[in-house]
Each structure stands twice: as structure tokens, then as C-alpha cells.
Amino acid sequence: MADEQSTEAKQQRLATVGAIADYWEARQPPLLIAVPWIDSCECCWRCGDKGSLQRCHIIPDSRGGSGKPENLLLLCARCHREAPNVADSRFMLAWLEVTADPDYWHEQAVALFKRIHNREPFSRLRGDPSPDRQRSAMKQAASLSSTHYSDGWWNPATVCAMFELAEELMLADTV
Helix, strand or coil: HHHHHHHHHHHHCCCCHHHHHHHHCCCCCCCCCCCHHHHHHEEECCCCEEECCCCCCCECCCCCCCCHHHHHEEHHHHHHCCCCCCCCHHHHHHHHHHHCCCCHHHHHHHHHHHHCCCCCCCCCCCCCCCHHHHHHHHHHCCCCCCCCCCCCCCCHHHHHHHHHHHHHHHHCCCC
């Protein structure tokens, strides 16, 4: 019970989502994020995922970081878990500006596929497969896959495997 009250009290001390977005948009130059500023209160600043945002400390609370807008970013849970957790803001800001991309998670899966197979996904197919056929094959591959725990998303390794499964389905002409 004391932990719940402590967590709730910390959350109340954090700046609002709107105040955080306003602060960073007004910064000159504005922070480079994966989404247009008009969407910055609804989408993850790193991957563009729309959904539940977390207020992520640049300098961790445990290292004396404040709950003020200048020390907070808006990230989805998945990106928040990957963010640097050190008492030096340079690393967080550099990490965000270098990795902010609405296709970040897809690109991670493609990069992993290339490392494992030494080729692009779907490159074994002759011609240029239609996007509808690829989508249909990926849906079938998805039915053979699951997420870890209750994350609600596939990690890059799972998507990498889904590329291979979808490609095999398309080669077997079952899609």
C-alpha cells in the first residue's frame, strides 16, 4: 500500500503530457522526434506508436532527475524500456534524435533478418510480390506467432521469423 501511494505521489509531481510537449516544441531548435508536434501528446516520440504514453525521465528520478518538462520525454512502454538510464542528459537526447523513426521497430526486424539470412525479406520471391499478397502472408504468419508476456506487440525477433514464415507461405503458393 505504501509503495502504491509513493508511486501515485511521484506521478502527481510529474509535469503533464501537454506541458512536456509544449516545452520541447518551443525549444530552439525543437527536439527531433518521430512524429509531427501536433501528434506529440498521443504518439511515442521515438517510434510513433499511438497509445499509452509514459513520461520518461531524461535524468532518472533515482539519480536526482526532476519531474519538470525539461527532464521528461513522452515514450511508449517499449521505447521507455530501451532508453538510456544515466544521470547525463546528453545520452538520452542523442539516443532519441538518432533513433526517432516511425518505422523503428520494423527496421529492427528487417536488420535482424538481414543479419540472420544475409538478404532482404521476401527477396527469394520472383518478381515483385503485391503488397496485398505480402499482407495476407504476414497475417497467416502472425496467426502462428504470439507476443511475450502481455506486451501487446511483437518484438523484432518475432517479426523477423514472421517474414521468413510469410516468405515460405508465398513460395509454397499457399497465399
